[in-house]
Amino acid sequence: MKNILKGKVAVITGASSGIGLAIANKIHKEGVIVYDISKVVVKHDCIKNGYEADVNDNENVSKILENIFEVEGHIDIFINNAGFGIAGAIEYSKPVNVYNQINTNLSAYIVLSGLAIKYLKKSKGRIVNISSVGGVIPLPFQATYSATKAGVEIFSRALSNEVKPYGMKVTAVLPGDTKTGFTAARVIDNNVENKSQKDDIRASIAKMEKDEQKGMTPDSVAKVVVKVLKKKRPPLRVTVGFQYKCVAILPRLLSTKFINFVVRKLYCKKAK
Numbered sequence: 001m002k003n004i005l006k007g008k009v010a011v012i013t014g015a016s017s018g019i020g021l022a023i024a025n026k027i028h029k030e031g032v033i034v035y036d037i038s039k040v041v042v043k044h045d046c047i048k049n050g051y052e053a054d055v056n057d058n059e060n061v062s063k064i065l066e067n068i069f070e071v072e073g074h075i076d077i078f079i080n081n082a083g084f085g086i087a088g089a090i091e092y093s094k095p096v097n098v099y100n101q102i103n104t105n106l107s108a109y110i111v112l113s114g115l116a117i118k119y120l121k122k123s124k125g126r127i128v129n130i131s132s133v134g135g136v137i138p139l140p141f142q143a144t145y146s147a148t149k150a151g152v153e154i155f156s157r158a159l160s161n162e163v164k165p166y167g168m169k170v171t172a173v174l175p176g177d178t179k180t181g182f183t184a185a186r187v188i189d190n191n192v193e194n195k196s197q198k199d200d201i202r203a204s205i206a207k208m209e210k211d212e213q214k215g216m217t218p219d220s221v222a223k224v225v226v227k228v229l230k231k232k233r234p235p236l237r238v239t240v241g242f243q244y245k246c247v248a249i250l251p252r253l254l255s256t257k258f259i260n261f262v263v264r265k266l267y268c269k270k271a272k
Contacts, residue, residue, distance in 0.1 A: 005229060006031030009072045011065065013055050013112065014082030016042040019130060019178060022218035023079060026226050035068050037061060038082065055082045055108040062115050069119050076125045077229060078116040080109040080152075083130070085145050087205045098144050105148035110155055117163060124167030126234070128225055129156045131172045133244045136251060137259060140267050141204050149174075157236055171234045175221045176244030200269045207267060216241050 010027055014020040015036035021044060024034045028046035041050035049068075053060045069075055083105040086097045113127055120127065134142060135149030156172035163170060221240050228234045239248040250259055 003031055005226075007033070008076040009033045009035070009068065009074055010077035010079060011035045011037065011068060011075060011116070012079040012081055013037045013108070015047060015079075016040055016044075016050065019175065019218045019221050020079075020081040021046075022222035023081065023225050026219070026222040027077075027229065030226060032077070033072065037064060055112060056103050058111055058115070061112055065115055065119060074123045075116065075119040076123045077128070078113065078120060078125065079128045079130070079225070080112060081130045082108065083148075085142065087142050087145070089141060089201055090143050093144065101144050102148055105145065106151045106155070109152055113155075113159060117166075117168070120163075120168055121166045126168065126229060127156075127159065127163075127170045128228060129153075129170070129172045130221075131156070131174045131237075133174050133176045133239060133248055136174065136248050137263060140263065141201055153237060160236055169234050170236070171228050172237045173221065173225055173228065174237065174239045174244070174248060176216065176239070176241050176247065178216050178218060178221060203269070204267045 005027060008031075010024075010032050012020050012024055012034065013036075015024040015034070016038040020036070020038075024036065024044065025046045028034050034047045036044075036047045036050040037053050037055065038050060039052070039054055041052045043050065051064045053064060055061065065075065084101065086093065086101050109129055113129075116127065119125070129152050131152040132146075132149035134146045135151070135153055138146035138150065153172040153174070156170050160170040224238060224240045228238060239245045
Protein backbone atom coordinates (compact mmCIF):
# COMPACT_ATOMS: atom_id res chain seq x y z
CA MET A 1 0.00 0.00 0.00
CA LYS A 2 1.37 3.42 -0.97
CA ASN A 3 2.57 5.64 1.88
CA ILE A 4 0.87 8.95 1.12
CA LEU A 5 2.99 10.82 3.67
CA LYS A 6 6.40 9.91 2.29
CA GLY A 7 8.27 12.96 0.98
CA LYS A 8 5.82 15.45 2.51
CA VAL A 9 7.22 18.49 4.32
CA ALA A 10 5.81 19.33 7.74
CA VAL A 11 6.36 22.32 10.00
CA ILE A 12 5.54 21.87 13.68
CA THR A 13 5.58 24.54 16.37
CA GLY A 14 6.92 23.40 19.73
CA ALA A 15 8.41 20.11 18.53
CA SER A 16 11.43 20.27 20.83
CA SER A 17 9.67 18.15 23.47
CA GLY A 18 6.40 16.59 24.60
CA ILE A 19 3.53 16.05 22.18
CA GLY A 20 5.24 18.06 19.43
CA LEU A 21 8.36 15.87 19.54
CA ALA A 22 6.26 12.69 19.60
CA ILE A 23 4.42 13.88 16.48
CA ALA A 24 7.70 14.77 14.79
CA ASN A 25 9.07 11.30 15.53
CA LYS A 26 5.98 9.46 14.27
CA ILE A 27 5.61 11.37 11.03
CA HIS A 28 9.36 11.19 10.40
CA LYS A 29 9.04 7.39 10.50
CA GLU A 30 6.37 7.74 7.81
CA GLY A 31 8.91 9.49 5.57
CA VAL A 32 7.89 13.08 6.33
CA ILE A 33 10.58 15.79 6.30
CA VAL A 34 10.10 17.63 9.60
CA TYR A 35 10.95 21.20 10.60
CA ASP A 36 10.47 22.63 14.08
CA ILE A 37 9.82 26.18 15.29
CA SER A 38 10.44 26.43 19.04
CA LYS A 39 11.58 28.93 21.64
CA VAL A 40 14.36 26.54 22.57
CA VAL A 41 15.80 24.35 19.81
CA VAL A 42 16.86 20.83 20.75
CA LYS A 43 18.53 18.67 18.10
CA HIS A 44 16.64 15.46 17.32
CA ASP A 45 17.26 12.94 14.54
CA CYS A 46 13.62 13.09 13.48
CA ILE A 47 13.84 16.84 12.78
CA LYS A 48 15.73 18.05 9.73
CA ASN A 49 16.12 21.56 11.09
CA GLY A 50 14.93 23.44 14.14
CA TYR A 51 14.38 27.19 14.07
CA GLU A 52 14.58 29.16 17.29
CA ALA A 53 11.70 31.60 17.40
CA ASP A 54 8.81 32.78 19.53
CA VAL A 55 5.55 31.83 17.79
CA ASN A 56 4.34 35.36 18.53
CA ASP A 57 7.15 36.83 16.43
CA ASN A 58 5.19 36.92 13.17
CA GLU A 59 7.93 38.47 11.03
CA ASN A 60 10.49 35.89 12.11
CA VAL A 61 8.14 32.96 11.55
CA SER A 62 7.18 34.33 8.14
CA LYS A 63 10.86 34.38 7.12
CA ILE A 64 11.32 30.84 8.46
CA LEU A 65 8.42 29.51 6.39
CA GLU A 66 9.77 31.29 3.32
CA ASN A 67 13.19 29.73 3.92
CA ILE A 68 11.74 26.23 4.32
CA PHE A 69 9.76 26.66 1.11
CA GLU A 70 12.86 27.82 -0.77
CA VAL A 71 14.81 24.78 0.44
CA GLU A 72 12.13 22.13 -0.07
CA GLY A 73 9.97 23.61 -2.82
CA HIS A 74 6.78 22.76 -0.95
CA ILE A 75 5.16 22.73 2.51
CA ASP A 76 2.41 20.15 2.93
CA ILE A 77 1.59 20.03 6.64
CA PHE A 78 1.46 22.73 9.30
CA ILE A 79 0.90 21.69 12.92
CA ASN A 80 0.13 24.29 15.58
CA ASN A 81 1.24 22.69 18.82
CA ALA A 82 3.29 25.22 20.85
CA GLY A 83 1.65 26.38 24.04
CA PHE A 84 1.92 26.70 27.80
CA GLY A 85 -0.33 26.64 30.83
CA ILE A 86 -1.12 28.97 33.68
CA ALA A 87 -3.19 27.98 36.68
CA GLY A 88 -4.78 29.86 39.53
CA ALA A 89 -7.86 31.88 40.34
CA ILE A 90 -8.71 34.52 37.74
CA GLU A 91 -9.03 37.03 40.60
CA TYR A 92 -5.30 36.74 41.24
CA SER A 93 -4.00 36.09 37.72
CA LYS A 94 -1.38 38.52 36.49
CA PRO A 95 -2.68 40.27 33.35
CA VAL A 96 0.65 39.70 31.58
CA ASN A 97 0.29 35.92 32.08
CA VAL A 98 -3.28 35.97 30.77
CA TYR A 99 -2.31 37.92 27.66
CA ASN A 100 0.77 35.76 27.04
CA GLN A 101 -1.28 32.58 27.24
CA ILE A 102 -3.97 33.84 24.88
CA ASN A 103 -1.34 35.08 22.44
CA THR A 104 0.64 31.83 22.45
CA ASN A 105 -2.18 29.27 22.70
CA LEU A 106 -4.70 30.92 20.40
CA SER A 107 -3.62 34.10 18.62
CA ALA A 108 -0.42 32.49 17.31
CA TYR A 109 -2.43 29.53 15.94
CA ILE A 110 -4.59 31.96 13.98
CA VAL A 111 -1.78 34.20 12.73
CA LEU A 112 0.65 31.38 11.84
CA SER A 113 -2.05 29.45 10.02
CA GLY A 114 -2.60 32.57 7.94
CA LEU A 115 1.11 32.72 7.15
CA ALA A 116 1.24 29.03 6.21
CA ILE A 117 -1.83 29.00 3.98
CA LYS A 118 -0.14 30.62 0.97
CA TYR A 119 2.26 27.66 0.85
CA LEU A 120 -0.32 25.01 1.74
CA LYS A 121 -2.60 26.20 -1.06
CA LYS A 122 -0.01 25.08 -3.58
CA SER A 123 0.14 21.55 -2.16
CA LYS A 124 -3.50 21.18 -1.06
CA GLY A 125 -2.01 20.73 2.37
CA ARG A 126 -3.19 20.08 5.90
CA ILE A 127 -3.37 22.12 9.09
CA VAL A 128 -3.57 20.28 12.40
CA ASN A 129 -4.30 22.31 15.52
CA ILE A 130 -3.66 20.78 18.93
CA SER A 131 -6.58 21.69 21.17
CA SER A 132 -7.68 19.94 24.39
CA VAL A 133 -10.62 18.21 26.06
CA GLY A 134 -10.22 21.08 28.55
CA GLY A 135 -11.73 23.27 25.85
CA VAL A 136 -14.90 21.14 25.86
CA ILE A 137 -15.17 20.63 29.63
CA PRO A 138 -13.58 23.83 31.02
CA LEU A 139 -11.62 23.57 34.24
CA PRO A 140 -11.69 25.97 37.18
CA PHE A 141 -8.32 27.54 37.98
CA GLN A 142 -7.35 26.89 34.36
CA ALA A 143 -9.99 29.19 32.91
CA THR A 144 -7.73 31.04 30.49
CA TYR A 145 -6.16 27.81 29.22
CA SER A 146 -9.62 26.25 28.70
CA ALA A 147 -10.79 29.38 26.88
CA THR A 148 -7.85 29.26 24.47
CA LYS A 149 -8.38 25.58 23.71
CA ALA A 150 -12.10 26.10 23.08
CA GLY A 151 -11.09 28.92 20.76
CA VAL A 152 -8.69 26.66 18.86
CA GLU A 153 -11.48 24.26 17.97
CA ILE A 154 -13.88 27.01 16.88
CA PHE A 155 -11.13 28.62 14.82
CA SER A 156 -10.32 25.28 13.17
CA ARG A 157 -13.91 24.76 12.10
CA ALA A 158 -14.21 28.26 10.65
CA LEU A 159 -10.85 27.99 8.88
CA SER A 160 -11.82 24.64 7.38
CA ASN A 161 -14.60 26.29 5.37
CA GLU A 162 -12.33 29.13 4.25
CA VAL A 163 -9.64 26.84 2.80
CA LYS A 164 -11.83 24.02 1.48
CA PRO A 165 -11.99 25.59 -2.03
CA TYR A 166 -8.19 25.16 -2.24
CA GLY A 167 -8.33 21.46 -1.42
CA MET A 168 -6.94 22.02 2.07
CA LYS A 169 -8.08 20.19 5.21
CA VAL A 170 -8.10 21.36 8.85
CA THR A 171 -8.44 19.19 11.96
CA ALA A 172 -8.46 20.01 15.66
CA VAL A 173 -6.96 17.22 17.78
CA LEU A 174 -8.14 17.11 21.40
CA PRO A 175 -5.91 15.21 23.85
CA GLY A 176 -7.04 14.56 27.40
CA ASP A 177 -4.61 14.30 30.30
CA THR A 178 -1.15 13.63 28.87
CA LYS A 179 2.07 12.98 30.76
CA THR A 180 4.59 15.56 29.51
CA GLY A 181 6.84 18.31 30.81
CA PHE A 182 3.89 20.68 30.27
CA THR A 183 2.79 20.03 33.86
CA ALA A 184 6.07 21.08 35.48
CA ALA A 185 6.35 24.10 33.18
CA ARG A 186 2.91 25.44 34.11
CA VAL A 187 2.92 28.94 35.59
CA ILE A 188 1.06 29.10 38.91
CA ASP A 189 -0.68 32.39 39.69
CA ASN A 190 -1.63 31.94 43.34
CA ASN A 191 -0.63 35.15 45.10
CA VAL A 192 -3.50 34.81 47.57
CA GLU A 193 -3.33 36.37 51.04
CA ASN A 194 -6.00 34.17 52.59
CA LYS A 195 -4.14 30.95 53.51
CA SER A 196 -7.23 28.76 53.47
CA GLN A 197 -8.23 29.94 50.00
CA LYS A 198 -4.65 29.62 48.77
CA ASP A 199 -4.44 26.03 50.06
CA ASP A 200 -7.76 25.12 48.43
CA ILE A 201 -6.64 26.48 45.05
CA ARG A 202 -3.29 24.69 45.32
CA ALA A 203 -5.08 21.42 46.22
CA SER A 204 -7.34 21.70 43.16
CA ILE A 205 -4.39 22.37 40.85
CA ALA A 206 -2.45 19.48 42.42
CA LYS A 207 -5.35 17.12 41.69
CA MET A 208 -5.34 18.16 38.03
CA GLU A 209 -1.57 17.78 37.83
CA LYS A 210 -1.80 14.28 39.33
CA ASP A 211 -4.34 13.33 36.64
CA GLU A 212 -1.96 14.63 33.97
CA GLN A 213 0.97 12.61 35.27
CA LYS A 214 -1.21 9.48 35.25
CA GLY A 215 -2.45 10.32 31.76
CA MET A 216 -1.75 8.99 28.29
CA THR A 217 1.64 9.18 26.60
CA PRO A 218 2.51 11.78 23.95
CA ASP A 219 2.84 8.85 21.52
CA SER A 220 -0.90 8.22 21.89
CA VAL A 221 -1.58 11.71 20.57
CA ALA A 222 1.03 11.36 17.82
CA LYS A 223 -0.57 8.13 16.54
CA VAL A 224 -3.90 9.93 16.16
CA VAL A 225 -2.25 12.80 14.28
CA VAL A 226 -0.68 10.31 11.84
CA LYS A 227 -4.10 8.70 11.24
CA VAL A 228 -5.61 12.13 10.60
CA LEU A 229 -2.89 13.03 8.10
CA LYS A 230 -3.41 9.76 6.22
CA LYS A 231 -7.18 10.16 5.88
CA LYS A 232 -8.46 11.45 2.56
CA ARG A 233 -11.38 13.03 4.39
CA PRO A 234 -10.13 13.77 7.91
CA PRO A 235 -12.54 14.75 10.69
CA LEU A 236 -12.89 18.38 11.74
CA ARG A 237 -12.31 17.27 15.30
CA VAL A 238 -10.89 14.13 16.89
CA THR A 239 -10.53 13.33 20.59
CA VAL A 240 -7.65 11.15 21.76
CA GLY A 241 -8.42 8.18 24.02
CA PHE A 242 -11.66 6.27 24.60
CA GLN A 243 -12.38 7.73 28.04
CA TYR A 244 -11.87 11.26 26.74
CA LYS A 245 -14.11 10.59 23.75
CA CYS A 246 -16.81 9.74 26.29
CA VAL A 247 -16.09 12.94 28.23
CA ALA A 248 -16.15 15.04 25.05
CA ILE A 249 -19.69 13.91 24.13
CA LEU A 250 -21.17 14.76 27.55
CA PRO A 251 -22.24 18.28 26.44
CA ARG A 252 -24.51 16.60 23.87
CA LEU A 253 -26.14 14.42 26.53
CA LEU A 254 -26.22 16.50 29.70
CA SER A 255 -27.05 20.09 30.58
CA THR A 256 -24.24 22.60 30.86
CA LYS A 257 -25.34 23.41 34.39
CA PHE A 258 -25.10 19.77 35.48
CA ILE A 259 -21.65 19.31 33.90
CA ASN A 260 -20.42 22.45 35.65
CA PHE A 261 -21.84 21.12 38.94
CA VAL A 262 -19.90 17.86 38.57
CA VAL A 263 -16.67 19.68 37.68
CA ARG A 264 -17.13 21.95 40.69
CA LYS A 265 -17.57 18.95 42.99
CA LEU A 266 -14.40 17.41 41.62
CA TYR A 267 -12.12 20.42 41.71
CA CYS A 268 -13.54 23.15 43.95
CA LYS A 269 -14.07 23.51 47.67
CA LYS A 270 -16.58 25.85 49.24
CA ALA A 271 -15.08 29.32 49.65
CA LYS A 272 -14.52 30.39 53.24
